[in-house]
Amino acid sequence: IDLGQLSDSADFQPYDDVWIDGWVWKTYLSFEVSTNGGWGHSEDAASNQLRVVIKNATGLKDKDNFFGGKSDPYVQVTVTNASGTVVAGPMTTDVQQDAGGNPEFNHEFIFEEGLQHPGASRLKLEVYDKDRGSRDDKLGEATLHLGTLRNTPDEQEFDLSLGVREARIFFAVCTMGGWGHTKPKTGVAAGSCLCC
Structure with missing residues (x-):
């Protein structure tokens, strides 16, 4: 089961159709789980927004062409479910012409739709x-x-490896106080970001 599908409701939430495969037979399991309202996605889909700021990348390979020149990098951002199906996006930064291996992007996106279960997404x-x-x-x-x-x-x-040599990407995300684990203290309005 993916606990990222749970809402921030204090009520118990049912899990049905959970199959446990055994050596001889399969067992059907039904149960309920509660987060006590302490974490999870908002039941109000409008609150399940995600703000993404692509800051920069370092260590990218300069591979423009055989005749030289610098790379013209850009970043494509998508939100996928656990099986890899795109549920939001893609969104793309501007191309950084001749930026080479260490481009600055400073590009902001807001995913406002399609995040039904954001905690279960990637x-x-x-x-x-x-x-x-x-x-x-x-x-x-x-x-x-x-x-x-x-x-x-x-x-x-976040500072994550891009899976190629020393290449890394630097970015920030904000749930806008609408979803995620560990609810904010009272008095902080959902739907806004405190940054910079």
Whole structure:
């Protein structure tokens, strides 16, 4: 089961159709779970927003063409469910012309729709080199499980490997105080970010 599907309700939430495979037979299991209202996604879908700020990347391979030149990197951002199906996006930063291996993006996105169970979703960041006349080259990718995010209006900063050599991506996310684990103290309004 994916606990990221639970809402921030104090009520018990049913899990049905859970099958446990055994050596000889399968067992059907039904049960209920409660977060006591302490964490989970908001039952109000409008509160399940995600703000993403792509800051910069370092250590990207400069692979523009055989004749030299610097990479023209950009980042494509999607939100996927546990099986990898896209539920929001893609959204793309501006192409950083001739930025090379250490581009600055400073690009902000807000995913306002499609996040029914954000804590069960993943944020996928793919970095590409924009090419003219041929398919764009992938420079790396990183994934963040959104179930790790706190329920806070503060930005949460990340520095993840892009899976290629020393390449890294630096970004921040904000649940806008609408969902995540560990609810904020009273008096903080949902739907706003405290940052910068």
